[in-house]
Amino acid sequence: MSLREAGAITGVGETKYMRGTDRTPISLAMEASLNAIADAGLKPTDIDGIIPYGMGAVAEDYVTNFGIADLRFSATTPMGGASPVASIQCAMAVIQAGICKHVLLALGRTGYSGSRIGNRVQQMPQFKTIGEFEMPSGAIAPPQLYAVMARRHFEMYGTTSRQLAEIAVTTRQHAIMNPRATMQRPMTIEDHQASRMISDPFRLLDCSMESDGAAAVIVSAPDIAKDLRKKPVIVMGIAEGHPDSPSAISQRPDMTTLGLAKAAPRAFEMAGVKHADIDVAEVYDCFTYIVMCQLEDMGFCKKGEGGGFVENGALGINGRLPVNTHGGLLSEAHMAGMNHIVELTRQLRGEAAVQVKDAEIGLVTGYGDLGDGSIAIMRRAA
Amino acid sequence: MSEVYDKLVPDPAADTKPFWDALHEGKFRLQRCADCKKVRHYPRPVCDACFSMNAEWVEASGRGMVHSWTITHHAFHPGFKVDLPFMLLTVDLEEGVRMQAQARGIAEGDLKVGLKVKVGFERVKADLTLAVFEPG
Numbered sequence: 001m002s003l004r005e006a007g008a009i010t011g012v013g014e015t016k017y018m019r020g021t022d023r024t025p026i027s028l029a030m031e032a033s034l035n036a037i038a039d040a041g042l043k044p045t046d047i048d049g050i051i052p053y054g055m056g057a058v059a060e061d062y063v064t065n066f067g068i069a070d071l072r073f074s075a076t077t078p079m080g081g082a083s084p085v086a087s088i089q090c091a092m093a094v095i096q097a098g099i100c101k102h103v104l105l106a107l108g109r110t111g112y113s114g115s116r117i118g119n120r121v122q123q124m125p126q127f128k129t130i131g132e133f134e135m136p137s138g139a140i141a142p143p144q145l146y147a148v149m150a151r152r153h154f155e156m157y158g159t160t161s162r163q164l165a166e167i168a169v170t171t172r173q174h175a176i177m178n179p180r181a182t183m184q185r186p187m188t189i190e191d192h193q194a195s196r197m198i199s200d201p202f203r204l205l206d207c208s209m210e211s212d213g214a215a216a217v218i219v220s221a222p223d224i225a226k227d228l229r230k231k232p233v234i235v236m237g238i239a240e241g242h243p244d245s246p247s248a249i250s251q252r253p254d255m256t257t258l259g260l261a262k263a264a265p266r267a268f269e270m271a272g273v274k275h276a277d278i279d280v281a282e283v284y285d286c287f288t289y290i291v292m293c294q295l296e297d298m299g300f301c302k303k304g305e306g307g308g309f310v311e312n313g314a315l316g317i318n319g320r321l322p323v324n325t326h327g328g329l330l331s332e333a334h335m336a337g338m339n340h341i342v343e344l345t346r347q348l349r350g351e352a353a354v355q356v357k358d359a360e361i362g363l364v365t366g367y368g369d370l371g372d373g374s375i376a377i378m379r380r381a382a
Numbered sequence: 383m384s385e386v387y388d389k390l391v392p393d394p395a396a397d398t399k400p401f402w403d404a405l406h407e408g409k410f411r412l413q414r415c416a417d418c419k420k421v422r423h424y425p426r427p428v429c430d431a432c433f434s435m436n437a438e439w440v441e442a443s444g445r446g447m448v449h450s451w452t453i454t455h456h457a458f459h460p461g462f463k464v465d466l467p468f469m470l471l472t473v474d475l476e477e478g479v480r481m482q483a484q485a486r487g488i489a490e491g492d493l494k495v496g497l498k499v500k501v502g503f504e505r506v507k508a509d510l511t512l513a514v515f516e517p518g
Contacts, residue, residue: 147452
């Protein structure tokens with residue numbers, strides 16, 4: 001038994017992405033969810049399963065606000081930025097089991113106006129180990145924790161900061177063509193190189209932004225999905241993967257390999273597609289380096305060759321593999337990757353702001369919590 | 383040693399306290415499986431090689447080689463602002479585990495994978511000593 005094509009994305013929605021709001025994460029999450037439900041042509045009471053992001057609104061908030069009489073399933077997938085895509089796997093499993101018909105995945109956050117990520121990380125139980133053994137040395141925030149992986153990659157494979165800049169610049173080019181994106185100012189490689197150092201080798205423009213807003217996705221049973229308002233986007237392959245030494249990057253045998261390296265072969269096998277079949281990829285981009293590393297871990301190039309792979313606009317809308325066509329976490333908004341699922345769905349419906357021509361098959365990844373990974377491969381409906 | 387220490391501090395539990403107690407005595411100890419003798423770090427209840435829950439603490443050399451690093455220029459916590467920029471090393475210890483700590487007395491230009499370092503001890507407040515890495 002496999003989850004191949006056991007679920008379809010039937011609705012997507014978001015709020016306006018902001019940097020500065022007095023609204024609560026719950027209010028934002030409700031708005032995005034209502035937009036996703038309307039996009040699917042459903043009523044809020046049709047939702048019978050909820051997988052909220054691990055922070056902000058909980059399942060009870062949705063039940064109360066939507067008047068859901070009999071919620072049949074709720075769970076969280078505690079994998080940080082890998083959670084939204086991993087939640088698709090969870091949703092498909094409960095759909096295939098016959099528990100649910102329409103599962104809502106939603107995230108609302110005030111990453112800009114609320115407490116900053118650098119402060120939150122210390123309070124999270126999955127960071128207990130590094131909280132005791134690494135944070136007292138001053139290694140507290142993701143840019144520092146992940147910079148060590150990038151430095152190792154630089155030293156082992158000759159990867160350069162200018163290669164990472166290519167990712168930031170290409171992503172910004174997409175954002176400028178997407179009215180939903182926060183970052184609209186053009187960026188050059190020189191701008192990236194001149195941006196201030198945060199934690200070597202990461203400069204400011206290697207880092208994603210903090211955002212306020214929400215995004216939501218509906219996963220539905222495929223037999224019902226075909227009769228809804230929009231053409232469904234079918235999930236062909238789905239997987240999550242956890243890296244070696246998941247709670248401390250320092251102890252990971254190969255710190256240049258992420259959990260996605262375990263998940264990606266499973267997802268490709270389930271989907272029955274090859275890399276050359278992928279028309280568009282929305283790749284979790286908390287940092288430029290993480291995009292490059294995931295392209296290697298998925299097998300688009302060999303380990304160590306990611307720097308060369310991303311050069312010369314290869315990830316651009318007209319490049320060999322269009323990546324983060326919405327502007328990603330780097331330039332659209334930091335919605336922990338829920339916005340990447342929203343974007344892939346729009347690409348495969350043919351309704352994206354920056355549309356890859358004739359996109360038929362695409363993938364979306366998640367990454368978080370020091371190395372957890374997730375991947376979904378999707379196709380447009382026939 | 384400053385009067386007010388406003389950086390993050392460890393909150394040791396039964397499984398990890400011997401590590402911190404040893405550092406505070408100027409000794410560098412690692413946890414080892416009492417049955418199959420595999421050294422593990424960071425300290426935890428179960429040996430992942432033989433699943434034994436019997437552990438012991440052994441004196442370690444403190445010698446190692448740089449595996450990777452970052453130099454932090456931005457204060458993510460107000461307590462560390464005075465240290466900026468600071469160098470964080472991830473080090474392969476001779477005992478086969480890694481450790482992460484701030485560097486002391488190492489120039490940025492000398493950093494490379496394989497650079498030899500050794501553990502040093504910094505008493506940062508009355509009840510806390512942190513490990514650092516010094517030229518080895």
